[in-house]
Amino acid sequence: MHVRFSCFLLLMGHSYSFRHKLWQGEELKDGDEHVSASGKFKFGLFTPSSTPYSSKRYVGVWYNKPTDRTKSLYNEDEVRYYRSQMQSLKVVWIANRNNPILHKSSTIRIDNSDGNLKIFPNGENPVAITLVGAIRNITSVSLLKSGNLVVHVPYLNNGSIKHLLWQSFDYPTDTLLPEMKLRINFLIGHQWFLQSWLTYNSLEQGRFNVGMGLNVTSQLRVSCRGKGDQTSGDLLNGKFKSWNISGYKFSYFSNEQEKYFNYSVSEDVTSFPMLQIDWNGGLRDDRGQSIASCSVFNPGKCKSA
Ligand SMILES: *[C@@H]1O[C@H](CO)[C@@H](O)[C@H](O)[C@H]1NC(C)=O
Ligand SMILES: *[C@@H]1O[C@H](CO)[C@@H](O)[C@H](O)[C@H]1NC(C)=O
Ligand SMILES: *[C@@H]1O[C@H](CO)[C@@H](O)[C@H](O)[C@H]1NC(C)=O
Ligand SMILES: *[C@@H]1O[C@H](CO)[C@@H](O)[C@H](O)[C@H]1NC(C)=O
Numbered sequence: 001m002h003v004r005f006s007c008f009l010l011l012m013g014h015s016y017s018f019r020h021k022l023w024q025g026e027e028l029k030d031g032d033e034h035v036s037a038s039g040k041f042k043f044g045l046f047t048p049s050s051t052p053y054s055s056k057r058y059v060g061v062w063y064n065k066p067t068d069r070t071k072s073l074y075n076e077d078e079v080r081y082y083r084s085q086m087q088s089l090k091v092v093w094i095a096n097r098n099n100p101i102l103h104k105s106s107t108i109r110i111d112n113s114d115g116n117l118k119i120f121p122n123g124e125n126p127v128a129i130t131l132v133g134a135i136r137n138i139t140s141v142s143l144l145k146s147g148n149l150v151v152h153v154p155y156l157n158n159g160s161i162k163h164l165l166w167q168s169f170d171y172p173t174d175t176l177l178p179e180m181k182l183r184i185n186f187l188i189g190h191q192w193f194l195q196s197w198l199t200y201n202s203l204e205q206g207r208f209n210v211g212m213g214l215n216v217t218s219q220l221r222v223s224c225r226g227k228g229d230q231t232s233g234d235l236l237n238g239k240f241k242s243w244n245i246s247g248y249k250f251s252y253f254s255n256e257q258e259k260y261f262n263y264s265v266s267e268d269v270t271s272f273p274m275l276q277i278d279w280n281g282g283l284r285d286d287r288g289q290s291i292a293s294c295s296v297f298n299p300g301k302c303k304s305a
């Protein structure tokens with residue numbers, strides 16, 4: 001009796017999660033949103049809040065109805081500044097930041113010819129979201145509760161085990177989420193960065209980035225493009241020496257293969273944790289609180305290199 005009951009629960013759990021998957025042969029139309037299993041994130045096509053009248057459509061992941069913490073900032077100018085440039089749609093990942101779609105009749109689906117997830121703009125060439133580089137029959141796309149968009153293939157004849165082919169956490173844009181790693185992989189010689197938007201209303205890859213320091217890889221660094229980089233200082237008990245990121249607990253991990261930083265927050269602190277580099281080179285938390293800044297408007301915070 002006990003065993004049968006458990007099986008029933010497992011099946012229920014399984015079919016529920018299917019609603020948060022896109023299978024080969026299914027499609028997401030512009031206007032449809034794919035919701036993460038937790039209900040916390042959405043995946044779909046959007047127009048940034050900073051350009052509400054623009055016809056440019058982007059594919060990405062954003063927070064689904066976060067509770068806004070920016071009002072807890074006491075400096076009203078800073079709140080206004082933050083709100084004007086940070087999306088009120090809390091976008092955390094963009095698939096096609098350099099390749100916007102110019103109309104509202106696209107679909108997103110797995111391309112049968114190569115197994116990749118692509119945007120199919122009506123009558124134009126498809127724009128690839130993933131590059132998995134293999135012809136696969138049974139591919140599924142899911143948005144995990146962490147906000148990570150993942151592409152899986154089940155091993156043949158074995159539905160219980162699946163293989164991760166691609167994940168959006170490996171292609172960060174301007175935002176670091178909990179469970180995401182900002183890292184250096186020594187085996188493949190690759191370093192990951194958060195890369196700012198170009199301007200407050202242009203999502204293209206901009207001038208500023210955040211990553212590990214070139215020389216001091218146990219620290220994070222905002223690269224200010226010749227204006228003097230902003231470094232975090234060392235990490236002690238989850239806090240950086242020079243950066244005050246209230247409520248966020250950071251970890252540093254290193255071995256022969258890789259080094260990375262990640263962080264966690266408790267739900268009590270915020271419903272939409274994010275560490276984001278703005279177009280002006282300012283690193284901000286979910287409240288818009290400035291952590292480090294390259295901005296000329298913030299000269300006091302800029303140290304020379
Ligand atoms: C994969 O797709 C091809 C072409 O549609 C089909 O012939 C083949 O049987 C499929 N293989 C599996 C394992 O589904
Ligand atoms: C799936 O593969 C795993 C690992 O090879 C194996 O342990 C498991 O028994 C397989 N399950 C099925 C249903 O074939
Ligand atoms: C951060 O990385 C460590 C080491 O791999 C891991 O144990 C921890 O769960 C990670 N934290 C989050 C929030 O993912
Ligand atoms: C990093 O190391 C290189 C080579 O040793 C040196 O030329 C450079 O000035 C260092 N950069 C910083 C920011 O310390």
Ligand SMILES: *[C@@H]1O[C@H](CO)[C@@H](O)[C@H](O)[C@H]1NC(C)=O
Nearest residue numbers: 073243244245246247287289
């Ligand atoms: C860090 O930020 C929090 C929240 O803004 C503030 O209350 C606290 O005083 C700051 N701590 C330091 C050391 O600046």
